[in-house]
Amino acid sequence: MSSPIQKGPILEARGLVKSYDEGRVQALRGVDTVIEAGEYVAISGPSGSGKSTLLHMLGGLDTPSQGEVYFRGSQLGTAVNLDQFRSQQVGFIFQAFHLLPTLRAVENVQVAMLALSQRGNHRAERAAQLLEEMGLKDRMLHYPNQLSAGERQRVAIARALANDPAILLADEPTGNLDTANSAHIMEILRGIQAQQGMTLVIVTHENDIAQSAPRHIRFRDGRVES
Amino acid sequence: MPAQLSFTGFAWKNLWRRRLRTLLTLGGITMGIGAFVALVGFSRAFEHEWQRLYTSSGTDIAVVETNFLATALNQDLDAKLEAVPVVDKVSPMIFNLIDLTPDVNALVYGWQANSYELNSLNFVSGSRFHDGQPEVILGNLLASDLKKKPGEMMTIQGAPFKVTGVFHGGSALEDGAVIMPLDQMQVISSMDGKVTAFHVRLKPAPAGENYDAYVKNGEKEIEAAVPGVHADPAADRAANNGLVSLAHSVAWGTSSIALLIGILGIANTMAMSVFERTREIGILRALGWKGWHVILLILTEATGLGVVGGLLGIVAGWGALRILASLPQTASVVSTAVDPQHFIEALLIAIASGITAGAYPAWRGAHLSPVEALRYE
Numbered sequence: 001m002s003s004p005i006q007k008g009p010i011l012e013a014r015g016l017v018k019s020y021d022e023g024r025v026q027a028l029r030g031v032d033t034v035i036e037a038g039e040y041v042a043i044s045g046p047s048g049s050g051k052s053t054l055l056h057m058l059g060g061l062d063t064p065s066q067g068e069v070y071f072r073g074s075q076l077g078t079a080v081n082l083d084q085f086r087s088q089q090v091g092f093i094f095q096a097f098h099l100l101p102t103l104r105a106v107e108n109v110q111v112a113m114l115a116l117s118q119r120g121n122h123r124a125e126r127a128a129q130l131l132e133e134m135g136l137k138d139r140m141l142h143y144p145n146q147l148s149a150g151e152r153q154r155v156a157i158a159r160a161l162a163n164d165p166a167i168l169l170a171d172e173p174t175g176n177l178d179t180a181n182s183a184h185i186m187e188i189l190r191g192i193q194a195q196q197g198m199t200l201v202i203v204t205h206e207n208d209i210a211q212s213a214p215r216h217i218r219f220r221d222g223r224v225e226s
Numbered sequence: 227m228p229a230q231l232s233f234t235g236f237a238w239k240n241l242w243r244r245r246l247r248t249l250l251t252l253g254g255i256t257m258g259i260g261a262f263v264a265l266v267g268f269s270r271a272f273e274h275e276w277q278r279l280y281t282s283s284g285t286d287i288a289v290v291e292t293n294f295l296a297t298a299l300n301q302d303l304d305a306k307l308e309a310v311p312v313v314d315k316v317s318p319m320i321f322n323l324i325d326l327t328p329d330v331n332a333l334v335y336g337w338q339a340n341s342y343e344l345n346s347l348n349f350v351s352g353s354r355f356h357d358g359q360p361e362v363i364l365g366n367l368l369a370s371d372l373k374k375k376p377g378e379m380m381t382i383q384g385a386p387f388k389v390t391g392v393f394h395g396g397s398a399l400e401d402g403a404v405i406m407p408l409d410q411m412q413v414i415s416s417m418d419g420k421v422t423a424f425h426v427r428l429k430p431a432p433a434g435e436n437y438d439a440y441v442k443n444g445e446k447e448i449e450a451a452v453p454g455v456h457a458d459p460a461a462d463r464a465a466n467n468g469l470v471s472l473a474h475s476v477a478w479g480t481s482s483i484a485l486l487i488g489i490l491g492i493a494n495t496m497a498m499s500v501f502e503r504t505r506e507i508g509i510l511r512a513l514g515w516k517g518w519h520v521i522l523l524i525l526t527e528a529t530g531l532g533v534v535g536g537l538l539g540i541v542a543g544w545g546a547l548r549i550l551a552s553l554p555q556t557a558s559v560v561s562t563a564v565d566p567q568h569f570i571e572a573l574l575i576a577i578a579s580g581i582t583a584g585a586y587p588a589w590r591g592a593h594l595s596p597v598e599a600l601r602y603e
Contacts, residue, residue, distance in 0.1 A: 098600070
């Protein structure tokens, strides 16, 4: 299913500035970073340091006030359509899971595929296969409020993988989980990254998770500290 | 096979999550479309029956003064009209809407006993009236309603009349009407020597000549020969006469208000829904849904409300028409046969209402910033 891994930079941020309130608040103050294809990167820093804002820009969810983001050398928002980028190249995982409450687990995974022209039976089969891989074979027809926090996050991971993205962006994926579930989710994410060679960028405030990543970017006051 | 999620299935689940609100919204649009089907259907049926009134008797042209309701022409113009070469027969007439009992009002016609229009009536019982006599004939619907038979007496405008016959006419309007001698009608209407209109039958059109063009030419000849009168094709008179115009105006006005309420109901529901689902829309955008996907989803929901409400409204409106057609007060002007085109129009209006009502909420949903929407509490 996965497309062949292309070597070289997959994401590049150049001089990213994000300001709010007519420039009085600056979330990012000139961020430059390059993420290689297949790399596993952790971004950590105190609350409000701008790490989630950077993740949103890398994923095309938000646009910078100044600077540019490049995907495989093409600028997001100009050469690369943001909607297509999000639907085809990126899978998002959020701290709050963000599952749709009216849909069953298997339907939540399919929602991501509705944006692409895929046949209904293909969508359903793909969703079922991903949930099975997440160990949720018996929970497919459950609604989010019938699932534990760890199960919900696993559904969210399945949803993020639905369109076979090149990049997984996870914003505090273990922030709402207990220790055992945190460890399980991290094991799944690392497994996916290792097996599929997927680019994985995790924003976390947990030191042990950040330090376990091969590359660790520390953020402070809207800038890369190290 | 695991449960498949389709786009319309997703829209349905969104609507069904707020069942009560969805049902109340459906109630609003059902009322609007039901009012349209019933009221506009009623007014169209009324116009249709009016047209049949002319066509069944073979009337081609109605000659009136200026306003069909208030018109008053001298009866002696009939000689001038009969002298017009294209004219075959002329029937001077008066008509009025009169209360016969506190519950029943009816169209009352004054015709001459030798009017060609009487030839189109089929007598169920009894026979024609005689000029100069206080006699009437009754349409079968009205006779049944009033429980009158030939030989019995009835009172109209305080004067006694003898029922000489009961007939079945060419239209429901005639079946619910009273017809009396023109001279008697002139007395009770205080229109001595006057008539409200002349119904004119033209000589047969020459072979190969277009009927409409022939009638048009007949109008010109009549207006040239008798200054001060309007000669209108019978079909136009049916569509444009004051009662039909009034019925159309009331029907469209009332339906429009009911439809507006229905549209505002859908708009409110969709606006509330988009507002409540701001974060969910942000999730969809984060998952790669394009703006037009969001627009399509919200419009599908709004149009779904319109379609279901429209179908329910059609059933309700048709039911109301059937009830009206069975009531003695309205049976003479409403037919149960409704043109399917009317239902198609109602459904199209319902769909258009859904799209109109969903347009702004859809636009707003599509223009939400994904990251702002995700932050929304």
